[in-house]
Amino acid sequence: MNAPAAPIGPPMWLLAEVTYRCPLHCVFCYNPVDFARHEDELSTDDWLRVLHEGRELGAVQCGFSGGEPLLRDDLEVLIAEARRLGYYTNLITSGVGLTEARLDAFKAAGLDHIQLSFQDSSREINDFLTHTRTFELKQRVGEMIKARGWPMVMNVVIHRLNIEHIGRIIEMADALGAEYLELANAQYYSWALLNRDQLMPSREQLRRAEAVTDEWKARLAERMRILFVVPDYHEGKPKKCMNGWGNVFLTVTPDGTAQPCHTARMLPGLDFPNVQEHSLRHVWFESEGFNHYRGTGWMKEPCASCEDKEKDYGGCRCQAYLLAADPDAADPVCPKSPHHEHVAAALEQAETAAPSTKPLIFRDPKESRRLCGQD
Protein backbone atom coordinates (compact mmCIF):
# COMPACT_ATOMS: atom_id res chain seq x y z
CA MET A 1 0.00 0.00 0.00
CA ASN A 2 1.22 3.46 -0.84
CA ALA A 3 1.05 5.94 1.99
CA PRO A 4 0.24 9.43 0.74
CA ALA A 5 3.00 11.94 1.38
CA ALA A 6 0.81 14.98 2.08
CA PRO A 7 -1.54 15.16 5.05
CA ILE A 8 -5.10 14.19 4.13
CA GLY A 9 -7.51 17.13 4.16
CA PRO A 10 -11.23 16.82 4.86
CA PRO A 11 -13.73 15.79 2.19
CA MET A 12 -15.59 18.78 0.74
CA TRP A 13 -18.40 16.84 -0.91
CA LEU A 14 -20.62 14.10 0.39
CA LEU A 15 -22.46 12.48 -2.49
CA ALA A 16 -25.43 10.46 -1.31
CA GLU A 17 -26.50 8.08 -4.06
CA VAL A 18 -29.65 7.14 -2.25
CA THR A 19 -31.00 4.60 -4.73
CA TYR A 20 -30.19 2.90 -8.02
CA ARG A 21 -33.91 2.66 -8.78
CA CYS A 22 -34.89 4.87 -11.67
CA PRO A 23 -37.92 5.28 -13.93
CA LEU A 24 -35.61 6.10 -16.85
CA HIS A 25 -33.38 4.02 -19.07
CA CYS A 26 -30.64 6.38 -20.20
CA VAL A 27 -28.08 4.86 -22.54
CA PHE A 28 -25.26 6.96 -21.01
CA CYS A 29 -26.05 6.27 -17.34
CA TYR A 30 -22.96 6.19 -15.12
CA ASN A 31 -24.47 3.84 -12.54
CA PRO A 32 -22.64 0.50 -12.50
CA VAL A 33 -23.67 -1.88 -15.26
CA ASP A 34 -24.28 -4.50 -12.57
CA PHE A 35 -26.43 -2.19 -10.41
CA ALA A 36 -29.13 -4.87 -10.22
CA ARG A 37 -26.74 -6.89 -8.03
CA HIS A 38 -26.75 -4.08 -5.46
CA GLU A 39 -30.43 -3.67 -4.67
CA ASP A 40 -30.08 -3.20 -0.91
CA GLU A 41 -30.57 0.34 0.32
CA LEU A 42 -29.49 2.00 3.53
CA SER A 43 -32.19 2.79 6.07
CA THR A 44 -33.18 6.35 6.92
CA ASP A 45 -31.28 6.09 10.22
CA ASP A 46 -28.12 4.97 8.45
CA TRP A 47 -28.30 7.92 6.05
CA LEU A 48 -28.89 10.34 8.92
CA ARG A 49 -25.78 9.02 10.66
CA VAL A 50 -23.77 9.27 7.42
CA LEU A 51 -24.85 12.90 6.98
CA HIS A 52 -23.87 13.67 10.55
CA GLU A 53 -20.45 12.01 10.27
CA GLY A 54 -19.72 13.67 6.92
CA ARG A 55 -20.45 17.10 8.32
CA GLU A 56 -18.25 16.39 11.34
CA LEU A 57 -15.40 15.59 8.96
CA GLY A 58 -15.91 19.02 7.37
CA ALA A 59 -17.91 18.29 4.20
CA VAL A 60 -19.86 21.38 3.08
CA GLN A 61 -21.60 20.28 -0.10
CA CYS A 62 -24.12 17.46 -0.01
CA GLY A 63 -25.55 16.01 -3.19
CA PHE A 64 -28.56 13.72 -3.35
CA SER A 65 -28.57 11.67 -6.51
CA GLY A 66 -29.21 8.17 -7.72
CA GLY A 67 -30.83 6.55 -9.74
CA GLU A 68 -33.74 8.87 -9.20
CA PRO A 69 -33.54 10.16 -5.60
CA LEU A 70 -37.23 11.13 -5.63
CA LEU A 71 -38.01 7.42 -5.34
CA ARG A 72 -36.85 7.52 -1.71
CA ASP A 73 -39.87 8.41 0.46
CA ASP A 74 -37.57 9.79 3.14
CA LEU A 75 -35.77 12.26 0.88
CA GLU A 76 -37.29 15.30 2.59
CA VAL A 77 -36.18 13.95 5.98
CA LEU A 78 -32.61 13.53 4.72
CA ILE A 79 -32.56 16.98 3.10
CA ALA A 80 -33.88 18.63 6.26
CA GLU A 81 -31.19 17.00 8.39
CA ALA A 82 -28.45 17.87 5.89
CA ARG A 83 -29.57 21.49 5.84
CA ARG A 84 -29.82 21.63 9.62
CA LEU A 85 -26.25 20.31 9.87
CA GLY A 86 -25.03 23.19 7.68
CA TYR A 87 -24.50 21.49 4.34
CA TYR A 88 -25.34 23.27 1.10
CA THR A 89 -27.89 20.81 -0.22
CA ASN A 90 -28.12 19.84 -3.89
CA LEU A 91 -30.78 17.63 -5.41
CA ILE A 92 -29.92 16.06 -8.75
CA THR A 93 -33.08 14.84 -10.38
CA SER A 94 -34.78 14.19 -13.70
CA GLY A 95 -37.93 15.78 -12.29
CA VAL A 96 -39.95 12.71 -13.17
CA GLY A 97 -42.51 12.28 -10.41
CA LEU A 98 -41.91 15.70 -8.89
CA THR A 99 -45.11 17.24 -7.52
CA GLU A 100 -46.04 20.61 -6.03
CA ALA A 101 -46.49 18.95 -2.62
CA ARG A 102 -43.07 17.31 -2.75
CA LEU A 103 -41.39 20.55 -3.75
CA ASP A 104 -43.14 22.34 -0.89
CA ALA A 105 -41.74 19.71 1.46
CA PHE A 106 -38.22 20.22 0.04
CA LYS A 107 -38.58 23.98 0.42
CA ALA A 108 -39.68 23.57 4.03
CA ALA A 109 -36.69 21.25 4.54
CA GLY A 110 -34.41 24.06 3.37
CA LEU A 111 -33.17 22.52 0.12
CA ASP A 112 -30.70 24.96 -1.47
CA HIS A 113 -30.53 23.89 -5.10
CA ILE A 114 -32.10 21.60 -7.66
CA GLN A 115 -30.26 20.48 -10.76
CA LEU A 116 -32.76 19.34 -13.33
CA SER A 117 -31.15 16.82 -15.62
CA PHE A 118 -32.37 16.17 -19.07
CA GLN A 119 -32.49 12.43 -19.32
CA ASP A 120 -32.94 10.95 -22.67
CA SER A 121 -33.14 8.05 -24.92
CA SER A 122 -33.38 8.58 -28.64
CA ARG A 123 -37.16 8.68 -28.22
CA GLU A 124 -36.96 11.43 -25.68
CA ILE A 125 -34.56 13.52 -27.72
CA ASN A 126 -37.26 13.65 -30.33
CA ASP A 127 -39.83 14.42 -27.69
CA PHE A 128 -37.69 17.24 -26.39
CA LEU A 129 -36.79 18.64 -29.75
CA THR A 130 -40.34 18.55 -30.96
CA HIS A 131 -41.91 20.21 -27.93
CA THR A 132 -43.90 17.22 -26.83
CA ARG A 133 -44.19 15.36 -23.56
CA THR A 134 -40.67 15.72 -22.22
CA PHE A 135 -40.59 19.40 -22.93
CA GLU A 136 -43.92 19.83 -21.18
CA LEU A 137 -42.69 17.89 -18.15
CA LYS A 138 -39.53 20.02 -17.94
CA GLN A 139 -41.52 23.19 -18.40
CA ARG A 140 -43.96 22.30 -15.65
CA VAL A 141 -41.19 21.26 -13.27
CA GLY A 142 -39.08 24.29 -14.20
CA GLU A 143 -41.95 26.64 -13.40
CA MET A 144 -42.56 24.91 -10.08
CA ILE A 145 -38.85 25.23 -9.21
CA LYS A 146 -38.65 28.91 -10.13
CA ALA A 147 -41.91 29.75 -8.35
CA ARG A 148 -40.27 28.61 -5.10
CA GLY A 149 -37.25 30.83 -5.57
CA TRP A 150 -34.66 28.23 -6.51
CA PRO A 151 -32.20 28.99 -9.30
CA MET A 152 -32.99 27.03 -12.45
CA VAL A 153 -30.00 24.81 -13.20
CA MET A 154 -30.16 22.34 -16.08
CA ASN A 155 -27.83 19.60 -17.15
CA VAL A 156 -27.96 17.93 -20.55
CA VAL A 157 -25.71 15.05 -21.54
CA ILE A 158 -24.43 15.59 -25.08
CA HIS A 159 -23.60 12.74 -27.46
CA ARG A 160 -23.68 11.78 -31.11
CA LEU A 161 -27.47 11.37 -31.16
CA ASN A 162 -28.21 14.91 -29.97
CA ILE A 163 -25.05 16.92 -30.66
CA GLU A 164 -26.33 18.19 -34.01
CA HIS A 165 -29.28 19.74 -32.16
CA ILE A 166 -27.23 21.61 -29.58
CA GLY A 167 -28.46 25.05 -30.68
CA ARG A 168 -32.02 23.83 -30.37
CA ILE A 169 -31.27 22.37 -26.94
CA ILE A 170 -29.87 25.71 -25.72
CA GLU A 171 -32.89 27.53 -27.14
CA MET A 172 -35.19 25.14 -25.29
CA ALA A 173 -33.26 25.60 -22.03
CA ASP A 174 -33.68 29.35 -22.45
CA ALA A 175 -37.40 28.93 -23.08
CA LEU A 176 -37.54 26.91 -19.84
CA GLY A 177 -35.94 29.82 -17.98
CA ALA A 178 -32.62 28.11 -17.22
CA GLU A 179 -30.09 30.38 -15.51
CA TYR A 180 -27.30 27.81 -15.68
CA LEU A 181 -26.93 25.18 -18.37
CA GLU A 182 -24.33 22.46 -18.29
CA LEU A 183 -23.77 20.75 -21.61
CA ALA A 184 -21.82 17.72 -20.50
CA ASN A 185 -20.40 15.49 -23.18
CA ALA A 186 -20.93 11.84 -22.32
CA GLN A 187 -18.06 10.22 -20.45
CA TYR A 188 -17.48 6.64 -21.43
CA TYR A 189 -18.03 4.55 -18.35
CA SER A 190 -20.64 1.99 -17.45
CA TRP A 191 -23.65 2.18 -19.80
CA ALA A 192 -22.08 4.89 -21.95
CA LEU A 193 -19.07 2.64 -22.58
CA LEU A 194 -21.36 -0.19 -23.72
CA ASN A 195 -22.92 2.28 -26.15
CA ARG A 196 -19.75 4.17 -27.05
CA ASP A 197 -19.83 3.45 -30.78
CA GLN A 198 -23.30 4.95 -31.04
CA LEU A 199 -22.66 7.87 -28.66
CA MET A 200 -19.25 9.26 -29.54
CA PRO A 201 -19.35 12.30 -31.82
CA SER A 202 -16.85 12.97 -34.59
CA ARG A 203 -14.27 15.74 -34.20
CA GLU A 204 -16.16 17.85 -36.71
CA GLN A 205 -19.47 17.41 -34.87
CA LEU A 206 -17.78 18.45 -31.65
CA ARG A 207 -16.09 21.46 -33.25
CA ARG A 208 -19.40 22.66 -34.70
CA ALA A 209 -21.21 22.10 -31.40
CA GLU A 210 -18.66 24.21 -29.54
CA ALA A 211 -18.92 26.98 -32.14
CA VAL A 212 -22.72 27.02 -31.90
CA THR A 213 -22.49 27.01 -28.10
CA ASP A 214 -20.10 29.98 -28.19
CA GLU A 215 -22.57 31.95 -30.32
CA TRP A 216 -25.35 31.26 -27.85
CA LYS A 217 -23.09 32.09 -24.91
CA ALA A 218 -22.54 35.55 -26.37
CA ARG A 219 -26.23 36.00 -27.18
CA LEU A 220 -27.52 34.88 -23.75
CA ALA A 221 -24.68 36.23 -21.60
CA GLU A 222 -27.05 38.42 -19.60
CA ARG A 223 -29.42 35.69 -18.52
CA MET A 224 -27.79 32.28 -18.82
CA ARG A 225 -24.40 30.83 -17.98
CA ILE A 226 -23.49 27.96 -20.25
CA LEU A 227 -20.80 25.44 -19.45
CA PHE A 228 -19.62 23.14 -22.23
CA VAL A 229 -17.73 20.13 -20.90
CA VAL A 230 -15.42 18.64 -23.53
CA PRO A 231 -15.08 14.85 -23.63
CA ASP A 232 -11.63 13.80 -22.47
CA TYR A 233 -11.17 11.33 -25.36
CA HIS A 234 -11.17 14.27 -27.78
CA GLU A 235 -9.21 16.59 -25.59
CA GLY A 236 -6.25 14.20 -25.54
CA LYS A 237 -5.49 15.18 -21.97
CA PRO A 238 -6.21 13.13 -18.88
CA LYS A 239 -8.54 14.84 -16.46
CA LYS A 240 -7.75 15.33 -12.80
CA CYS A 241 -10.43 12.81 -12.06
CA MET A 242 -12.68 13.71 -9.11
CA ASN A 243 -10.16 16.48 -8.40
CA GLY A 244 -7.85 13.81 -7.02
CA TRP A 245 -8.60 10.41 -5.53
CA GLY A 246 -9.95 10.76 -1.98
CA ASN A 247 -9.25 14.47 -2.11
CA VAL A 248 -12.64 16.22 -2.41
CA PHE A 249 -15.40 13.68 -2.93
CA LEU A 250 -16.82 10.98 -0.72
CA THR A 251 -19.55 8.98 -2.42
CA VAL A 252 -21.87 6.67 -0.52
CA THR A 253 -23.71 4.26 -2.80
CA PRO A 254 -27.25 2.98 -2.13
CA ASP A 255 -26.13 -0.12 -0.21
CA GLY A 256 -23.69 1.89 1.94
CA THR A 257 -20.46 1.08 0.10
CA ALA A 258 -18.28 4.21 0.32
CA GLN A 259 -16.13 5.11 -2.67
CA PRO A 260 -13.94 8.00 -3.89
CA CYS A 261 -16.17 8.25 -6.99
CA HIS A 262 -19.43 6.75 -8.16
CA THR A 263 -17.85 4.21 -10.51
CA ALA A 264 -14.83 3.05 -8.45
CA ARG A 265 -16.59 -0.12 -7.34
CA MET A 266 -15.57 -1.71 -10.66
CA LEU A 267 -11.86 -1.61 -9.78
CA PRO A 268 -10.49 -5.06 -8.97
CA GLY A 269 -8.62 -5.83 -5.79
CA LEU A 270 -9.79 -2.77 -3.88
CA ASP A 271 -11.82 -3.18 -0.77
CA PHE A 272 -14.27 -0.35 -0.28
CA PRO A 273 -15.72 -0.05 3.22
CA ASN A 274 -19.41 -0.05 4.01
CA VAL A 275 -20.82 2.70 6.21
CA GLN A 276 -22.88 0.12 8.08
CA GLU A 277 -19.63 -1.29 9.46
CA HIS A 278 -17.32 1.72 9.55
CA SER A 279 -17.48 5.38 10.49
CA LEU A 280 -16.92 7.92 7.71
CA ARG A 281 -13.80 9.00 9.58
CA HIS A 282 -12.36 5.51 9.15
CA VAL A 283 -13.58 5.40 5.55
CA TRP A 284 -11.92 8.70 4.62
CA PHE A 285 -8.66 8.55 6.56
CA GLU A 286 -7.87 4.90 7.11
CA SER A 287 -9.53 2.63 4.57
CA GLU A 288 -7.41 0.87 1.98
CA GLY A 289 -9.90 1.80 -0.74
CA PHE A 290 -9.52 5.55 -0.13
CA ASN A 291 -5.77 5.54 0.50
CA HIS A 292 -4.71 3.32 -2.37
CA TYR A 293 -4.60 5.93 -5.15
CA ARG A 294 -4.08 9.03 -3.05
CA GLY A 295 -1.13 11.17 -4.09
CA THR A 296 1.42 9.91 -6.61
CA GLY A 297 3.24 7.11 -4.77
CA TRP A 298 1.25 4.34 -6.52
CA MET A 299 2.21 5.45 -10.03
CA LYS A 300 4.26 3.58 -12.55
CA GLU A 301 5.74 4.83 -15.83
CA PRO A 302 5.03 6.95 -17.78
CA CYS A 303 3.22 8.74 -14.91
CA ALA A 304 5.90 8.33 -12.22
CA SER A 305 8.41 10.56 -14.00
CA CYS A 306 5.85 12.80 -15.76
CA GLU A 307 6.06 16.53 -15.10
CA ASP A 308 2.24 16.75 -15.08
CA LYS A 309 1.69 14.05 -12.48
CA GLU A 310 0.62 16.51 -9.78
CA LYS A 311 -1.69 18.23 -12.26
CA ASP A 312 -3.71 15.26 -13.46
CA TYR A 313 -2.76 12.48 -10.99
CA GLY A 314 -2.48 10.11 -13.94
CA GLY A 315 -6.09 10.68 -15.00
CA CYS A 316 -8.94 8.34 -14.21
CA ARG A 317 -8.36 4.94 -12.56
CA CYS A 318 -11.62 3.51 -13.89
CA GLN A 319 -10.75 4.54 -17.44
CA ALA A 320 -7.30 2.93 -17.06
CA TYR A 321 -8.95 -0.27 -15.90
CA LEU A 322 -11.65 -0.24 -18.59
CA LEU A 323 -9.33 0.51 -21.52
CA ALA A 324 -5.96 -0.89 -20.44
CA ALA A 325 -7.19 -3.63 -18.08
CA ASP A 326 -4.81 -2.18 -15.48
CA PRO A 327 -6.06 0.26 -12.82
CA ASP A 328 -2.45 1.34 -12.08
CA ALA A 329 -1.76 2.34 -15.69
CA ALA A 330 -1.72 5.86 -17.08
CA ASP A 331 -5.17 6.91 -18.27
CA PRO A 332 -5.15 5.78 -21.94
CA VAL A 333 -6.63 9.16 -22.88
CA CYS A 334 -3.08 10.50 -22.41
CA PRO A 335 -0.96 10.42 -25.59
CA LYS A 336 1.96 9.22 -23.45
CA SER A 337 0.06 6.09 -22.42
CA PRO A 338 1.26 2.84 -24.02
CA HIS A 339 -2.46 2.01 -24.35
CA HIS A 340 -3.43 5.25 -26.12
CA GLU A 341 -4.17 3.22 -29.26
CA HIS A 342 -7.50 2.15 -27.72
CA VAL A 343 -8.62 5.75 -27.47
CA ALA A 344 -7.24 6.63 -30.90
CA ALA A 345 -9.15 3.68 -32.41
CA ALA A 346 -12.41 4.78 -30.78
CA LEU A 347 -11.89 8.31 -32.09
CA GLU A 348 -11.21 7.00 -35.58
CA GLN A 349 -14.32 4.86 -35.42
CA ALA A 350 -16.30 8.01 -34.60
CA GLU A 351 -14.97 9.68 -37.75
CA THR A 352 -16.82 7.25 -39.99
CA ALA A 353 -20.00 8.74 -41.29
CA ALA A 354 -21.97 5.49 -41.22
CA PRO A 355 -24.16 5.19 -38.14
CA SER A 356 -23.36 2.23 -35.94
CA THR A 357 -25.68 -0.70 -36.60
CA LYS A 358 -25.33 -2.01 -33.06
CA PRO A 359 -28.54 -1.61 -31.07
CA LEU A 360 -28.38 0.76 -28.11
CA ILE A 361 -28.39 -0.93 -24.72
CA PHE A 362 -30.83 0.80 -22.40
CA ARG A 363 -30.14 0.94 -18.68
CA ASP A 364 -32.66 -1.22 -16.89
CA PRO A 365 -32.57 -3.94 -14.24
CA LYS A 366 -33.25 -6.73 -16.74
CA GLU A 367 -30.31 -5.71 -18.95
CA SER A 368 -28.18 -5.28 -15.85
CA ARG A 369 -28.92 -8.85 -14.71
CA ARG A 370 -28.28 -10.15 -18.21
CA LEU A 371 -24.95 -8.31 -18.43
CA CYS A 372 -23.70 -9.67 -15.13
CA GLY A 373 -24.80 -13.17 -16.04
CA GLN A 374 -27.63 -13.54 -13.56
CA ASP A 375 -30.35 -14.01 -16.13
Place this chain on the structure above:
Amino acid sequence: MDGTPRLGHGFRFQWEPAQSCHVLLYPEGMIRLNQSAGEILARCDGNRDIAAIVADLEQAFASPGLRPEVEAFLTMAIGKRWLRLDAPTP
Protein backbone atom coordinates in the same frame (compact mmCIF):
# COMPACT_ATOMS: atom_id res chain seq x y z
CA MET B 1 -21.82 53.89 -4.64
CA ASP B 2 -25.01 53.59 -2.63
CA GLY B 3 -27.66 51.03 -1.76
CA THR B 4 -28.17 47.91 0.34
CA PRO B 5 -26.23 44.77 -0.58
CA ARG B 6 -27.68 41.34 0.02
CA LEU B 7 -26.52 37.84 -0.89
CA GLY B 8 -27.05 36.77 -4.49
CA HIS B 9 -29.64 34.22 -5.51
CA GLY B 10 -28.60 30.74 -4.39
CA PHE B 11 -25.61 31.84 -2.29
CA ARG B 12 -25.14 31.05 1.37
CA PHE B 13 -22.58 32.57 3.70
CA GLN B 14 -21.36 30.74 6.78
CA TRP B 15 -18.46 30.10 9.13
CA GLU B 16 -16.73 26.74 8.62
CA PRO B 17 -15.01 25.50 11.78
CA ALA B 18 -13.21 22.73 9.85
CA GLN B 19 -11.55 25.34 7.65
CA SER B 20 -11.35 28.18 10.18
CA CYS B 21 -12.76 30.66 7.70
CA HIS B 22 -15.97 32.09 6.31
CA VAL B 23 -17.15 30.51 3.08
CA LEU B 24 -19.65 31.36 0.40
CA LEU B 25 -21.59 28.34 -0.80
CA TYR B 26 -23.46 28.13 -4.08
CA PRO B 27 -24.79 25.35 -6.30
CA GLU B 28 -22.06 22.70 -6.29
CA GLY B 29 -19.31 25.07 -5.25
CA MET B 30 -17.60 26.99 -2.46
CA ILE B 31 -15.45 30.10 -2.14
CA ARG B 32 -13.12 30.40 0.85
CA LEU B 33 -13.02 33.96 2.09
CA ASN B 34 -10.17 35.83 3.71
CA GLN B 35 -10.82 37.69 6.90
CA SER B 36 -11.69 41.09 5.45
CA ALA B 37 -14.02 39.59 2.82
CA GLY B 38 -15.67 37.56 5.57
CA GLU B 39 -16.16 40.65 7.78
CA ILE B 40 -17.72 42.63 4.94
CA LEU B 41 -20.03 39.82 3.78
CA ALA B 42 -21.12 39.11 7.35
CA ARG B 43 -22.64 42.61 7.33
CA CYS B 44 -24.36 42.30 3.93
CA ASP B 45 -27.60 41.14 5.50
CA GLY B 46 -30.02 43.08 3.31
CA ASN B 47 -30.77 45.50 6.16
CA ARG B 48 -27.63 47.63 6.34
CA ASP B 49 -26.82 50.01 3.51
CA ILE B 50 -23.24 50.60 2.39
CA ALA B 51 -22.78 53.60 4.64
CA ALA B 52 -23.88 51.57 7.67
CA ILE B 53 -21.61 48.66 6.73
CA VAL B 54 -18.61 50.97 6.38
CA ALA B 55 -19.38 52.71 9.67
CA ASP B 56 -19.78 49.38 11.45
CA LEU B 57 -16.47 48.05 10.09
CA GLU B 58 -14.62 51.24 10.92
CA GLN B 59 -15.89 51.05 14.46
CA ALA B 60 -15.29 47.31 14.89
CA PHE B 61 -11.69 47.56 13.71
CA ALA B 62 -11.01 51.09 15.01
CA SER B 63 -9.82 51.94 11.53
CA PRO B 64 -11.18 54.96 9.64
CA GLY B 65 -11.17 55.40 5.86
CA LEU B 66 -12.34 51.87 4.93
CA ARG B 67 -14.89 53.03 2.34
CA PRO B 68 -12.64 52.60 -0.75
CA GLU B 69 -11.67 49.06 0.27
CA VAL B 70 -15.29 48.12 0.99
CA GLU B 71 -16.51 49.60 -2.31
CA ALA B 72 -13.82 47.76 -4.27
CA PHE B 73 -14.85 44.47 -2.69
CA LEU B 74 -18.58 45.10 -3.20
CA THR B 75 -18.03 45.98 -6.87
CA MET B 76 -16.11 42.75 -7.41
CA ALA B 77 -18.68 40.69 -5.46
CA ILE B 78 -21.62 42.17 -7.36
CA GLY B 79 -19.83 41.45 -10.65
CA LYS B 80 -19.51 37.82 -9.60
CA ARG B 81 -23.16 37.76 -8.49
CA TRP B 82 -22.20 36.94 -4.90
CA LEU B 83 -24.18 40.04 -3.96
CA ARG B 84 -27.12 42.01 -5.30
CA LEU B 85 -27.45 45.69 -4.62
CA ASP B 86 -30.90 47.00 -3.73
CA ALA B 87 -31.38 50.62 -4.78
CA PRO B 88 -31.39 53.15 -1.93
CA THR B 89 -34.85 54.01 -0.63
CA PRO B 90 -35.68 57.62 -1.51
